[in-house]
Amino acid sequence: MSEQHNITLPEGSIERVTQTLNLGPTHPATHGVFQNILEIDGERVVSSESTVGYIHRAFEKIAERRPYYQITPLTDRLNYCSSPINNMGWHITVEKLLGIQTPKRVDYLRVIIMELARICDHLICNGVVGVDTGAFTGFLYLMRWRELAYEIYEEICGSRLTTNIGRVGGFERNFTPAAFEKIEKFLVEFPKALKEFETLMNRNRIFMERTQGVGPISAERAMNYGFTGPNLRAAGVDYDLRVAHPYSSYEDFEFSIPVGTTGDCYDRFLVRNGEMWESLSIIRQAMDKVKGLPADVFHADVPAYYLPEKSDVYTKMEALIYHFKIIMGETDILPGELYNAVEGANGELGFYLISDGGRSPYRLHFRRPCFIYYQAYAELIKGAMLSDALICMSSLNLIAGELDA
Amino acid sequence: MSLTNDYIKQRLTDKFGEAVSQVEETFGMLNFTVPKDLNLKVMQFLYDDEELQFRFLTDLTAVHYPDRKGEELAVVYHLYNFAQRVRLRMKVYTSVEDPRVFTATRLFESANWMERETYDFFGVNFVGHPNLKRILNVDEMDYFPMRKEFPLEDQSRIDKDDEMFGRGGHIGI
Numbered sequence: 001m002s003e004q005h006n007i008t009l010p011e012g013s014i015e016r017v018t019q020t021l022n023l024g025p026t027h028p029a030t031h032g033v034f035q036n037i038l039e040i041d042g043e044r045v046v047s048s049e050s051t052v053g054y055i056h057r058a059f060e061k062i063a064e065r066r067p068y069y070q071i072t073p074l075t076d077r078l079n080y081c082s083s084p085i086n087n088m089g090w091h092i093t094v095e096k097l098l099g100i101q102t103p104k105r106v107d108y109l110r111v112i113i114m115e116l117a118r119i120c121d122h123l124i125c126n127g128v129v130g131v132d133t134g135a136f137t138g139f140l141y142l143m144r145w146r147e148l149a150y151e152i153y154e155e156i157c158g159s160r161l162t163t164n165i166g167r168v169g170g171f172e173r174n175f176t177p178a179a180f181e182k183i184e185k186f187l188v189e190f191p192k193a194l195k196e197f198e199t200l201m202n203r204n205r206i207f208m209e210r211t212q213g214v215g216p217i218s219a220e221r222a223m224n225y226g227f228t229g230p231n232l233r234a235a236g237v238d239y240d241l242r243v244a245h246p247y248s249s250y251e252d253f254e255f256s257i258p259v260g261t262t263g264d265c266y267d268r269f270l271v272r273n274g275e276m277w278e279s280l281s282i283i284r285q286a287m288d289k290v291k292g293l294p295a296d297v298f299h300a301d302v303p304a305y306y307l308p309e310k311s312d313v314y315t316k317m318e319a320l321i322y323h324f325k326i327i328m329g330e331t332d333i334l335p336g337e338l339y340n341a342v343e344g345a346n347g348e349l350g351f352y353l354i355s356d357g358g359r360s361p362y363r364l365h366f367r368r369p370c371f372i373y374y375q376a377y378a379e380l381i382k383g384a385m386l387s388d389a390l391i392c393m394s395s396l397n398l399i400a401g402e403l404d405a
Numbered sequence: 406m407s408l409t410n411d412y413i414k415q416r417l418t419d420k421f422g423e424a425v426s427q428v429e430e431t432f433g434m435l436n437f438t439v440p441k442d443l444n445l446k447v448m449q450f451l452y453d454d455e456e457l458q459f460r461f462l463t464d465l466t467a468v469h470y471p472d473r474k475g476e477e478l479a480v481v482y483h484l485y486n487f488a489q490r491v492r493l494r495m496k497v498y499t500s501v502e503d504p505r506v507f508t509a510t511r512l513f514e515s516a517n518w519m520e521r522e523t524y525d526f527f528g529v530n531f532v533g534h535p536n537l538k539r540i541l542n543v544d545e546m547d548y549f550p551m552r553k554e555f556p557l558e559d560q561s562r563i564d565k566d567d568e569m570f571g572r573g574g575h576i577g578i
Contacts, residue, residue, distance in 0.1 A: 053541035060526075061550060065557040096432065223461055223487070226515025237487070244490045338432040339464070339483055339494065350464055352481070365466040367483075375518045404541055 018046055021386075025054050029390045031128060032400030036377070036393075043386050048378045052371070056404040063364040067329030068094055068168060069307075071364070076162035078368060079402040082121035082345040083163045084113045084153065089342035092247055093351040094168045095300075097336050102300045105293040106170040107249035108286045112183065113156070113165060114248070114342075115279040115286070119190070120149050121345030122230075122272040122279075123197075125397040129269055130201060132394045133210040138197050145190045152186065155179040169306040170299025180287075187284060194276055202273070208266060215380040215392030216264040225379075226372040229347030231396060234271045235263030241343035248342075252289070253282050265395040272397075304331060329359050346370055346397040368402045408489040410435040413457060420450055427496075435493040444480075444497045445507045451484060451493075452512060459484040459493065462509065465519040467527040469501075471553045477501035480529055482509070499529065501552075508534040526551035 024035035033054040039046040059074045066074075075086035088110050095102060102110075123146060127139030150160040156179050157165040157172065166172065201207050217227070222235040232239055240257045242250040258274030260267030299306050303322050312319035325331050335357035341350035347369025356362040373396065380396075381389040410430055417425045417437065425447070427438040439447045451459040464483040471477055476498035485492050499506055508531040509516040520531045521540040528549035531537055539546060548555070 053539075053543075056541040058550070061555075061557060221514075224514045226462060226513070226519075239487060336431065337436070339434065339492065340432075341463075348463070350483075352464060352466060352483070354468060363468045365464070367464040371518065371522075372515050375515070 016041070023389075025051075029132065029393070030398075030400075031394060032398060032403070034398070034400055034403055038386070038389070040386060045381050045384055045386060045389050048381060048389075050374065050377060052374070052403045054404065055400055059405045060364055060366065063361055065360055067326075067331065067359050068305075068333060068361075069326065070329070071361075072166075073162065073164045075366075076164055077401050078366060078405065079121070079344060079346060079349070079370075079399045080161060081124050081399055082117035083161065084117040084165045085121075085342060085344050086349060087163060087165050088114055088248065089340070089344070089349050090351060091166050091168050092342060093338070093340040093353055094305075094333070096340050097338055097353060097355060098168070098302070098305065098334055100169055100300050100302050100305070102170060102248075103293075103297045104249060105290060105297045106299060108252075108290050108293070109171060109175060109298065110166065110248045111250065111253070111286045112283050112290075113153075115282045116149050116152060116183075116186070118279050118345045119276050120146050121397070122276050123194075125346075125394070126197075126201075126269055126272050128394045129211070129265065129391060130207070132391050133207055135201065135204075135207065138200050142193060142197055145186070145193055148182065148186050148190075152179060152182045155182060167299065167306055169302045172307070174296065174298040183283065183287065187280065187287070191277075191280060194273070194280075198273060202270070210388075211266040211269060211391060211395070212264060213262070214265045214384065214388045215395065216262050217376065217380060218263065221376070221379070222263055225376040227347070227376070228369050228373070229344065229397075230271045230275060231263070231268055231347065231373055233257060234260035234267040236261050241341055241348055245341070247340075253285050255282050265391050268395045268397075332357055332359060333361075341367065344369055346399065346402075347373065366405055368405055370396070370398050370402050371405070374398055374403060408456070408486060408491045410491075410493075413491070413493060416454070416457060417447070417450075421447060436496070437493075438496045438498065441480075441497045441499050441506050444482075444495070445509065445512070447495065448482070448484070448509060448512055457486065458488060459486050459491075461485040461487055462513040462515050462519075463492065465509065465516055465523060467523045467529050467551075469527060469552045471501075473498075475500050478504055478527055478529055480506050480523065501528075504528055505530045505532050507532050508537075510534055525549070528552070 018039050018041045021038045021040050023038055024030040025033050035051040036048050038048045063071050072087050072090055075090045076083040078086050123142045127142050130138040153163050154160050157163050217235055219235045219237050222232050236259055238257050238259050255278045258271045260271050307326050308319035308323055313323045333355050335355050337354045339352045341348045350367030352365040353361055354363040380392050414428055424443055425437050429436050451457050463485045466481050468479045478499050478501055480497045482495040520534055523529050524537055525539045525542050
């Protein structure tokens with residue numbers, strides 16, 4: 001047996017070269033249209049720079065010309081994995097400005113839809129973390145239940161991805177019995193699938209090795225970087241708008257906020273999984289609460305802002321006037337300035353609205369959570385392996401539509 | 406002890422006196438304006454103070470008011486206190502000819518991209534920002550599109566002969 005000899009090269013005889021790698025804008029691993037220019041040394045990331053704006057659609061500018069009900073479809077296209085939350089957030093903002101009190105049943109129905117949307121968003125995100133670590137099964141398997149959730153949206157508003165669900169004051173139509181049946185079905189069947197998904201992933205040695213300690217962030221840094229939502233909770237801060245500033249009667253529900261400790265990819269994964277269970281429990285509670293309320297209430301009584309029944313439009317003068325004014329966008333909105341935020345699926349989705357009393361906002365600014373926390377990405381992956389950088393990106397739940405507004 | 410808007414207002418006027426102006430409460434949120442050269446000092450005070458602890462920058466954006474001469478651009482900060490769950494809104498006005506405002510990036514990392522976005526759309530020049538360049542628009546753009554001098558097409562205009570979409574033309578409007 002010969003002894004092992006280490007070759008020692010003289011200092012400076014090898015030139016250290018780093019490479020530039022373009023990750024995106026259309027790389028499959030970015031799951032959206034944005035670019036990362038990585039400086040890599042072998043497989044280690046030395047530095048990175050992110051370029052966003054490839055699908056910027058100037059929503060804030062467009063909103064300055066649109067009547068209020070036409071802004072709802074713009075919010076759909078922010079975080080399009082959970083557009084009902086964006087829609088509701090917008091309706092709640094306008095209702096707050098106008099001082100509209102929604103009936104309890106409307107609040108609970110909204111809660112059902114918002115929590116369904118949260119589940120859809122989280123299962124996409126967690127599924128994709130699985131895909132990027134090499135486990136396609138979970139993603140494919142969970143897609144079936146997202147399909148069922150989309151059928152529920154379809155039953156309620158007629159569309160699936162960009163939902164434009166609800167109106168200022170409530171819903172455009174009542175939930176059908178078929179919708180309730182589908183929600184019940186979801187509540188019975190989805191937990192089994194989620195349980196299986198957790199069995200597949202949570203204590204999977206390969207998955208744990210790939211995600212633990214990858215892309216960690218401390219609570220202080222996370223707050224300084226403006227993290228919100230599951231990413232902040234994974235770092236150990238129990239900040240959830242549903243509890244901190246309840247809206248849509250969230251104060252009537254009992255649920256806990258899952259938090260992590262290290263803020264790494266594994267903790268983010270677990271926090272999202274935990275939230276799905278909590279969301280299921282909230283939907284269950286909401287379904288029980290809805291049963292005890294008059295079944296024909298699905299909007300507030302605000303004729304000036306809520307589109308009347310079509311049959312009334314043909315027979316009643318007031319309904320015809322309101323119908324015309326709303327459709328033509330001639331309804332003036334009270335002047336005011338407010339910031340209202342809802343707990344979106346990936347963080348605090350805020351609406352900063354200034355109205356000067358006209359038909360459309362004077363200024364509308366969307367606080368998009370992933371635009372704000374994505375700037376931490378360079379710090380999260382500095383010194384990490386390239387493959388870890390990809391997992392880190394998918395576990396942050398970046399949605400290109402929301403990055404760029 | 407819970408932090409009330411009156412208490413924050415009291416502390417701010419004790420510390421900065423007349424500089425804190427237009428103090429009002431809208432929809433439960435405290436709203437005030439400070440001179441633009443004081444924005445960092447006020448934010449630092451709100452950040453450091455043991456009782457106020459506004460250590461989270463929720464949102465940063467700007468608003469353009471073309472009719473207010475000398476203070477056309479308003480930079481709006483939304484700050485948040487995690488422990489007491491209190492929000493406040495701070496505004497800084499600047500003229501559109503000299504839109505220089507101190508950057509908040511030393512205090513909040515999150516201000517980095519939000520200030521770039523504000524620069525991109527309103528042209529607010531954040532003094533001391535480490536990387537102040539356009540973020541959502543193309544680098545070659547030479548104007549600031551969210552300013553009010555760039556209106557979108559008015560949907561009620563009648564000068565277009567656009568029969569297909571029912572505007573103007575000969576359909577009797």
